[in-house]
Amino acid sequence: MGRTEKTAEGQVISSWQEIVRLLNRENPTKLDPSAESFTEYAWDRFDARHVLDLLLSKEPSYHGHKEVLFAGFCAWVVVTSQRQDIVQDSMALQTLKIIKDEESNVPKMLQAYPVLVDFYIRLIRIGSDFFQDIYYPIGGIGRLISSPSVGSLEESLKSRVSGIRSVITIMEITHYHIAELKHTGKHRPPSFNAAFTIIDSLSEAQKDKKTDTEKPKPKIHLRRRSLINHRDYYEGQICLLYAASSIKVMPDRSLLDCILEGVATWEEHGHLLPEWIARAKFANQVILSEIATVDVVQANAVYLPKMEQSPIPVPNLPAAMIEKIREKYRR
Numbered sequence: 001m002g003r004t005e006k007t008a009e010g011q012v013i014s015s016w017q018e019i020v021r022l023l024n025r026e027n028p029t030k031l032d033p034s035a036e037s038f039t040e041y042a043w044d045r046f047d048a049r050h051v052l053d054l055l056l057s058k059e060p061s062y063h064g065h066k067e068v069l070f071a072g073f074c075a076w077v078v079v080t081s082q083r084q085d086i087v088q089d090s091m092a093l094q095t096l097k098i099i100k101d102e103e104s105n106v107p108k109m110l111q112a113y114p115v116l117v118d119f120y121i122r123l124i125r126i127g128s129d130f131f132q133d134i135y136y137p138i139g140g141i142g143r144l145i146s147s148p149s150v151g152s153l154e155e156s157l158k159s160r161v162s163g164i165r166s167v168i169t170i171m172e173i174t175h176y177h178i179a180e181l182k183h184t185g186k187h188r189p190p191s192f193n194a195a196f197t198i199i200d201s202l203s204e205a206q207k208d209k210k211t212d213t214e215k216p217k218p219k220i221h222l223r224r225r226s227l228i229n230h231r232d233y234y235e236g237q238i239c240l241l242y243a244a245s246s247i248k249v250m251p252d253r254s255l256l257d258c259i260l261e262g263v264a265t266w267e268e269h270g271h272l273l274p275e276w277i278a279r280a281k282f283a284n285q286v287i288l289s290e291i292a293t294v295d296v297v298q299a300n301a302v303y304l305p306k307m308e309q310s311p312i313p314v315p316n317l318p319a320a321m322i323e324k325i326r327e328k329y330r331r
Contacts, residue, residue, distance in 0.1 A: 062129035243279035278310035
């Protein structure tokens with residue numbers, strides 16, 4: 001009986017291998033042997049500009065490729081290249097998710113044959129390019145199972161919220177100044193130092209303000225020294241962060257919120273990428289250029305592919321902040 005089952009399984013496998021050969025002939029690889037591999041431009045180092053070019057390209061890519069790259073790009077925007085380990089973890093978890101999602105869709109008739117399940121996932125559902133370019137080069141199952149949990153990754157991203165929020169506030173203050181004060185001739189030009197002073201005073205006011213113990217404590221902005229440190233840390237990502245914060249996916253939730261919560265995906269949010277980049281170009285050319293050196297503006301521009309800019313709506317700031325802005329910049 002055992003020999004019959006083994007023989008039957010062998011025949012099925014042999015037939016399946018013939019199907020595989022036909023599939024490979026009809027669906028040739030999309031990998032360019034002369035181009036950089038995934039590990040060269042995304043894993044060993046994260047070349048954000050090259051990744052963006054691939055994500056924005058109209059050329060078809062293999063299954064799972066853009067999903068993994070988008071996960072890495074979102075993580076890179078939040079943690080920068082100084083934490084390549086977190087960028088790698090984000091891509092590894094997305095790789096694992098793609099495989100698990102496909103495993104859950106295996107037809108019942110194949111589930112009794114583990115080898116066929118493996119073939120089905122690799123060649124029908126995902127494709128060999130994914131495994132050849134991403135899965136095996138980054139370390140295969142050993143690397144995937146050694147990755148931190150999804151919860152741990154989300155905590156790593158969320159821990160950046162305070163610093164990122166303060167960096168965005170610098171851009172909001174400058175944006176408001178350009179839209180509402182610059183044309184009056186009654187206010188001094190915007191600057192980083194002035195923005196630091198405004199945020200510092202708001203932080204102090206929030207710190208001293210007594211609140212109802214039953215209500216959540218207000219979010220306190222960082223103080224001047226931390227603001228400067230975070231401004232420098234996010235030197236190349238300031239415009240991408242501000243642009244992401246301006247794109248609403250729901251009335252009370254932005255694309256940046258989704259990224260910081262670890263729930264931004266290519267499937268749900270990838271269509272927003274062109275607008276994200278176009279708004280980042282506006283943030284760089286119109287807002288950051290008013291307060292930053294040429295080097296900082298260029299540090300942001302290097303990550304932004306050529307396309308028309310898209311205006312960002314003037315932020316709806318709290319009355320207390322508007323008062324501080326007008327007071328600080330008044331001649």
